Amino acid sequence: MESEILPIISIRNLKKSYGEKQVLKGINLEIYPGQVIGYIGPNGAGKSTTVKILTGLIPDFEGEVFMYNKSIKDDVVSIKSQIGYVPENAEIYEVLTPLEYLDFVGKLYGMEEDHIADRALKLLNAFGIGSNADQRMDTFSKGMRQKVLLISGIIHNPKIIILDEPLSGLDANAVIMVKELIALLAKEGKTIFYCSHMMDVVEKVSDRILLIANGEIIADGSFEDLKAGGNQTLESIFAKLTGKEESNKEANDVLNALN
Numbered sequence: 001m002e003s004e005i006l007p008i009i010s011i012r013n014l015k016k017s018y019g020e021k022q023v024l025k026g027i028n029l030e031i032y033p034g035q036v037i038g039y040i041g042p043n044g045a046g047k048s049t050t051v052k053i054l055t056g057l058i059p060d061f062e063g064e065v066f067m068y069n070k071s072i073k074d075d076v077v078s079i080k081s082q083i084g085y086v087p088e089n090a091e092i093y094e095v096l097t098p099l100e101y102l103d104f105v106g107k108l109y110g111m112e113e114d115h116i117a118d119r120a121l122k123l124l125n126a127f128g129i130g131s132n133a134d135q136r137m138d139t140f141s142k143g144m145r146q147k148v149l150l151i152s153g154i155i156h157n158p159k160i161i162i163l164d165e166p167l168s169g170l171d172a173n174a175v176i177m178v179k180e181l182i183a184l185l186a187k188e189g190k191t192i193f194y195c196s197h198m199m200d201v202v203e204k205v206s207d208r209i210l211l212i213a214n215g216e217i218i219a220d221g222s223f224e225d226l227k228a229g230g231n232q233t234l235e236s237i238f239a240k241l242t243g244k245e246e247s248n249k250e251a252n253d254v255l256n257a258l259n
């Protein structure tokens with residue numbers, strides 16, 4: 001029962017402002033081990049800001065974030081080494097090969113050297129790019145780079161995995177593979193916090209969906225809960241809850257502006 005299990009992440013009254021602009025307005029969440037959270041919301045809602053706070057990249061915020069029962073304000077370095085993070089628009093060191101890059105990342109996470117090469121090669125093979133392990137990444141396609149980034153987020157086998165738009169650039173087969181991977185990681189007890197605009201994927205992989213709009217969580221539940229008995233898609237629920245049901249009109253306005 002959930003009430004007997006301690007949350008792996010607790011967020012209490014989290015607020016963040018950039019200058020005068022408040023972008024997170026008091027978020028409260030308890031996230032439990034093994035949950036796959038789909039974190040969705042309109043552009044500018046505050047998703048990446050939340051993720052950057054959870055991963056220790058933004059240290060100045062109001063409120064509290066506890067991971068593994070420790071405040072991230074107290075122990076950000078050790079917490080960082082226990083989470084896996086695949087950022088949106090990450091820069092990758094393109095002059096390196098995947099093995100060199102993953103060696104660098106593995107060392108940052110404090111992994112043992114022998115262990116890194118072995119696991120990196122296994123993961124590169126599993127993602128179908130093992131034969132490119134020694135090739136410089138400036139020759140890679142977008143999807144190949146994204147696969148290396150995904151591997152760099154899980155190479156140290158973290159309990160918490162935070163993914164910010166992890167599927168960008170991946171082909172249809174790789175998307176299916178990552179969806180399956182997320183389900184398998186969750187089965188192993190990993191907690192996954194998955195930020196995306198791809199509603200069809202979020203609908204399928206998440207067992208809990210959080211919808212943020214204007215810095216506040218406006219919906220929290222399983223896809224079934226959010227549907228509340230109706231026969232809707234996550235896309236239509238999103239549009240309804242964020243007050244944007246006139247996308248057809250917007251598309252027409254854009255076209256009219258060109259004519």
Ligand SMILES: Nc1ncnc2c1ncn2[C@@H]1O[C@H](COP(=O)(O)OP(=O)(O)OP(=O)(O)O)[C@@H](O)[C@H]1O
Pocket residue numbers: 018023041042043044045046047048049050
């Ligand atoms: N470093 C910054 N300085 C000032 N404002 C910022 C900064 N980073 C983000 N913002 C603002 O904070 C708001 C939330 O941004 P955030 O990147 O968290 O949104 P998001 O939900 O991830 O959006 P998207 O879906 O477009 O990626 C936006 O209005 C953005 O302009």
